[in-house]
Amino acid sequence: GAVVSQHPSRVICKSGTSVKIECRSLDFQATTMFWYRQFPKQSLMLMATSNEGSKATYEQGVEKDKFLINHASLTLSTLTVTSAHPEDSSFYICSARRTGEVQPQHFGDGTRLSIL
Amino acid sequence: DAKTTQPNSMESNEEEPVHLPCNHSTISGTDYIHWYRQLPSQGPEYVIHGLTSNVNNRMASLAIAEDRKSSTLILHRATLRDAAVYYCILRDNYGQNFVFGPGTRLSVLP
Numbered sequence: 170g171a172v173v174s175q176h177p178s179r180v181i182c183k184s185g186t187s188v189k190i191e192c193r194s195l196d197f198q199a200t201t202m203f204w205y206r207q208f209p210k211q212s213l214m215l216m217a218t219s220n221e222g223s224k225a226t227y228e229q230g231v232e233k234d235k236f237l238i239n240h241a242s243l244t245l246s247t248l249t250v251t252s253a254h255p256e257d258s259s260f261y262i263c264s265a266r267r268t269g270e271v272q273p274q275h276f277g278d279g280t281r282l283s284i285l
Numbered sequence: 286d287a288k289t290t291q292p293n294s295m296e297s298n299e300e301e302p303v304h305l306p307c308n309h310s311t312i313s314g315t316d317y318i319h320w321y322r323q324l325p326s327q328g329p330e331y332v333i334h335g336l337t338s339n340v341n342n343r344m345a346s347l348a349i350a351e352d353r354k355s356s357t358l359i360l361h362r363a364t365l366r367d368a369a370v371y372y373c374i375l376r377d378n379y380g381q382n383f384v385f386g387p388g389t390r391l392s393v394l395p
Binding site for chain 2: 173175203212213260264274275276279281
């Protein structure tokens with residue numbers, strides 16, 4: 170159990186396009202989901218914490234108007250990269266924590282975003 | 286969350302045991318020790334976690350020092366599919382997210 174699904178797994182688009190990435194907890198409810206970004210040969214960096222029914226909490230240096238997060242249900246959070254530019258090209262990974270459970274955290278397989 | 290220190294890289298031969306160390310000298314009494322691994326182009330995968338006692342599961346064993354200032358992830362028989370970056374992370378029950386360090390890149394030689 171505890172499967173987290175991300176969609177799409179890969180997206181290539183032109184500069185200026187907005188891209189939406191979905192993160193679903195398939196077999197559990199997740200009050201809290203997290204969005205990470207990972208550049209090549211680097212570790213994961215937390216971008217924001219997404220809480221169901223409330224506004225996301227963004228890490229310092231992450232533009233909330235650039236990276237829109239919506240967590241409308243207990244099984245779905247979305248990250249929209251607005252007006253994407255080549256520097257936004259990265260590997261985006263979400264994770265979810267089962268409601269009522271603190272340890273561990275379950276990760277999706279990531280979305281590779283390439284902006285041309 | 287307290288910081289962890291891991292070697293940048295390690296090598297192992299296939300079918301041999303691997304001991305991946307992690308130092309966490311500033312660990313607090315409520316910090317759990319987590320291990321995740323990340324295969325190329327995938328999200329992190331949960332391996333094991335523990336608090337004080339050694340832990341075993343189907344993937345690995347976690348040996349925790351008596352003073353909890355270090356721990357070791359043990360893969361009993363490395364396979365080529367175990368080649369990944371292994372992250373040792375501390376988090377207490379009040380912590381929100383995981384803070385990832387650079388991890389240890391494990392190479393498994395055939």
